[in-house]
């Protein structure tokens with residue numbers, strides 16, 4: 001909500017639906033910009049880390065991970081690494097648009113055999129949520145709320161906002 005506040009009109013761009021009308025699959029497929037925003041939000045640490053445990057001693061480059069140790073890979077540390085991605089901290093919804101390596105570089109839903117089976121459903125839910133949110137509500141972020149953590153996003157007071165319902 002912090003990052004999309006200034007970009008609300010873009011979320012409903014192209015929508016021909018009235019406020020109270022329900023969205024369907026055809027509408028979802030047309031929500032091109034919303035999907036770009038979701039991909040951008042996904043790279044910022046929607047998920048902090050996943051849990052892994054070394055079952056036997058493992059060597060990675062100069063590091064040895066002893067058996068029994070827990071490893072918590074922080075995916076957004078890679079998404080936001082300035083040595084890999086220039087301007088990674090700039091909120092650019094088009095960031096992943098033309099990247100052919102997106103499947104390898106953007107992993108908000110994990111990867112490999114444990115990859116999230118609900119990721120397509122999650123994207124539909126987030127898209128519909130954003131659509132109804134920006135059509136029906138406006139909000140102000142409370143003073144002092146700034147992103148404070150890196151490499152994932154957290155806010156001082158958990159991101160407090162004032163929410164107002166748009167008059168019909």
Ligand code: HEM
Nearest residue numbers: 046047050051108109110113114115116117118119121122
């Ligand atoms: C924004 C929403 C979501 C995010 C960011 C997310 C992220 C993830 C990630 C990163 C993993 C991999 C965990 C790991 O490697 O240890 C995972 C696994 C999983 N997710 Fe999601 N997920 C989301 C929504 C959903 C939904 C909507 C469902 C089901 C309806 C779902 C079901 C699962 C299941 C069952 C697994 C375990 C897969 C396995 O271990 O084989 N997730 N999710």
